Amino acid sequence: MTQSKRRLSGIAILLSLPFAASPALAEDETVNRLLASQCAQCHGTNGYARGDFEDIAGEEAGDLFEDLSDMKGEDRPENIMDHQALGYSDEQIRRIARYYASLPEDDPERQAGSEREGEVEIERAGEHEYEREYEREYEREDEHEDEREREEHDDDERDEDDD
Amino acid sequence: MSLKRRTILQMIPATAALSVVSGQSMAASHHVVVVGGGFAGATVAKYLRMWSNGGIDVTLVDKNSRHVSCIMSNLVLNGQLQLGDLSFDYSTLQDKYGVRIVQGGVRRIAAGMVELESGDLHECDYVVVATGISFDDIPGLDSRKIPHAWIAGEQTNLLRDQIREDMPRDNGTFVMTIPRAPYRCPPGPYERACLLADILRRRGDGHRVVVLDANDRIQAERTTFERAFYGLYRDIIDYRASVSVASVNSDERIVTTVAGENVHGDVVNVIPRHGAPGLLVESGLTGGGRWAPVNPTTYESSLIPGVYVVGDSQATAQPKSGHMANSQAKVCADAIIRAAAGLSTQNRERLANITTNSACFSPITATEASWLTAVFRLNTETRAMELVPESLGEAHDWNSENYSAMFDWSENLFADTFR
Ligand SMILES: Cc1cc2nc3c(=O)[nH]c(=O)nc-3n(C[C@H](O)[C@H](O)[C@H](O)COP(=O)(O)OP(=O)(O)OC[C@H]3O[C@@H](n4cnc5c(N)ncnc54)[C@H](O)[C@@H]3O)c2cc1C
Numbered sequence: 001m002t003q004s005k006r007r008l009s010g011i012a013i014l015l016s017l018p019f020a021a022s023p024a025l026a027e028d029e030t031v032n033r034l035l036a037s038q039c040a041q042c043h044g045t046n047g048y049a050r051g052d053f054e055d056i057a058g059e060e061a062g063d064l065f066e067d068l069s070d071m072k073g074e075d076r077p078e079n080i081m082d083h084q085a086l087g088y089s090d091e092q093i094r095r096i097a098r099y100y101a102s103l104p105e106d107d108p109e110r111q112a113g114s115e116r117e118g119e120v121e122i123e124r125a126g127e128h129e130y131e132r133e134y135e136r137e138y139e140r141e142d143e144h145e146d147e148r149e150r151e152e153h154d155d156d157e158r159d160e161d162d163d
Numbered sequence: 164m165s166l167k168r169r170t171i172l173q174m175i176p177a178t179a180a181l182s183v184v185s186g187q188s189m190a191a192s193h194h195v196v197v198v199g200g201g202f203a204g205a206t207v208a209k210y211l212r213m214w215s216n217g218g219i220d221v222t223l224v225d226k227n228s229r230h231v232s233c234i235m236s237n238l239v240l241n242g243q244l245q246l247g248d249l250s251f252d253y254s255t256l257q258d259k260y261g262v263r264i265v266q267g268g269v270r271r272i273a274a275g276m277v278e279l280e281s282g283d284l285h286e287c288d289y290v291v292v293a294t295g296i297s298f299d300d301i302p303g304l305d306s307r308k309i310p311h312a313w314i315a316g317e318q319t320n321l322l323r324d325q326i327r328e329d330m331p332r333d334n335g336t337f338v339m340t341i342p343r344a345p346y347r348c349p350p351g352p353y354e355r356a357c358l359l360a361d362i363l364r365r366r367g368d369g370h371r372v373v374v375l376d377a378n379d380r381i382q383a384e385r386t387t388f389e390r391a392f393y394g395l396y397r398d399i400i401d402y403r404a405s406v407s408v409a410s411v412n413s414d415e416r417i418v419t420t421v422a423g424e425n426v427h428g429d430v431v432n433v434i435p436r437h438g439a440p441g442l443l444v445e446s447g448l449t450g451g452g453r454w455a456p457v458n459p460t461t462y463e464s465s466l467i468p469g470v471y472v473v474g475d476s477q478a479t480a481q482p483k484s485g486h487m488a489n490s491q492a493k494v495c496a497d498a499i500i501r502a503a504a505g506l507s508t509q510n511r512e513r514l515a516n517i518t519t520n521s522a523c524f525s526p527i528t529a530t531e532a533s534w535l536t537a538v539f540r541l542n543t544e545t546r547a548m549e550l551v552p553e554s555l556g557e558a559h560d561w562n563s564e565n566y567s568a569m570f571d572w573s574e575n576l577f578a579d580t581f582r
Contacts, residue, residue, distance in 0.1 A: 028512050035518060037493045080522060
């Protein structure tokens with residue numbers, strides 16, 4: 001779907017939502033805040049994600065609603081979000097979408113130019129370290145393998161079931 | 164007014180805004196002491212400060228100066244990560260959110276009071292207890308020799324070193340035991356069995372991983388783990404259901420089962436049955452049970468008003484996971500902020516929107532992972548949290564994309580908790 005079509009259908013959905021056009025109607029924003037905070041484990045505090053996961057703060061409410069509804073409608077839920085979306089009623093999804101739409105798109109902290117405090121990026125260093133160690137282990141293993149193959153002519157079946 | 168302050172103001176209903184946001188009116192009278200700075204406690208402390216805009220005083224007490232995450236700690240066993248990668252100090256909670264950090268073991272809890280082992284007393288309006296788990300005693304078991312590695316830290320390194328040093332190149336036996344559910348991280352032990360099989364089959368031939376499960380079947384991601392145990396690792400993993408540990412010979416590394424069988428391993432990893440720590444039992448928070456009963460709309464103890472219990476220590480039927488502990492912590496923080504502002508926690512709109520969720524990624528090999536996820540919601544009639552059945556899902560496959568997503572997921576979860 002093109003971006004503009006997507007926006008249009010987003011607006012259409014937004015207009016058809018109860019209360020969406022009249023935020024003055026009392027809806028407890030702290031209830032929405034609590035509900036929406038349950039996305040933060042993966043999408044970051046207030047929807048500002050780290051790594052490759054998607055930022056959701058400042059998204060159009062209609063787009064978020066539509067995306068989550070699409071996930072909910074998958075015939076064969078495949079990924080985590082397809083399942084997560086099934087955990088919420090349409091009304092709850094609307095509340096979550098409205099909440100994140102009310103936040104600025106850019107993390108005010110990031111905007112202020114301040115480095116994010118306390119980096120928690122664990123993977124890159126660990127992964128590389130591991131890869132090196134792993135390669136060494138593979139090399140050792142290859143040596144063993146050669147030795148063994150000389151000793152016994154049996155084939156190594158270990159990786160057979162690897163799929 | 165800064166953008167940040169305006170945003171936060173918008174989030175608070177007019178009735179509460181004055182008292183919660185202005186801070187002054189609450190600072191003097193509302194003080195929360197959080198005991199335990201793991202996934203539940205650190206999240207409660209952070210969100211209490213963030214959502215009250217600093218209007219509530221929060222003190223976080225942990226016996227350690229930093230928390231070592233159990234999440235991802237199975238990757239320490241194969242050398243992929245080190246404990247330092249999984250250690251989180253409390254400096255961001257202190258500097259960015261204004262949480263007061265106290266290092267010390269807590270020995271007693273009562274309504275409005277926390278007593279440290281040093282004898283120091285901390286008085287407060289609300290106590291939040293988030294001290295995780297402790298283990299049952301097993302005759303003969305000395306965890307300095309037979310590690311559980313189920314609370315991350317020294318124990319994790321001990322098990323890693325034993326695997327490196329005490330497993331022979333070929334024909335070794337690794338024995339692990341799984342406790343009766345509920346235990347922390349339902350897929351965790353099966354994930355560990357897979358990683359061990361992966362480590363050992365790279366090392367040499369003829370290794371076995373003997374899994375003694377006190378439960379009558381695999382407790383989580385059954386499709387995935389059955390495929391791994393009976394497919395990929397069928398020559399290595401020997402999975403036995405309904406086998407409980409009676410005693411352990413910690414020097415000889417022998418597990419004796421309730422049926423009387425002796426199982427010897429070159430390395431033995433016994434994970435004893437869990438319960439809420441003795442601190443909660445002695446403070447009257449468990450009422451004779453294994454875990455602390457709470458009201459899941461607030462996580463207030465059913466036994467001691469004004470004391471809240473979140474994370475693995477509490478008794479609801481939600482899975483004991485770090486993701487879930489973080490999730491519950493937000494419900495608890497919201498409830499305390501409301502209570503402090505004199506607002507109801509039990510109005511219909513709030514109750515209709517109480518949800519929690521969990522996600523676990525399980526490495527199955529050193530480069531591939533699977534996942535499990537679920538959403539829970541409040542049943543407003545029974546007032547219990549219940550699984551939304553359609554939301555429960557597990558990965559169709561273990562693969563490298565999941566493996567990479569596992570690092571994004573943990574990075575975000577760690578940040579939402581500690582940063
Ligand atoms: C191998 C393994 C893998 C896991 N993988 C996952 C996963 O993929 N996803 C997931 O969501 N969960 C996972 N978990 C589960 C997760 O680690 C726990 O569910 C989570 O840590 C529970 O959080 P908690 O805050 O209740 O307790 P903890 O995180 O254990 O925190 C308790 C804190 O309390 C402190 N404390 C205890 N007693 C005292 C005292 N008397 N005084 C002062 N301080 C005290 C401790 O020092 C600690 O910091 C895994 C667990 C293991 C073992």
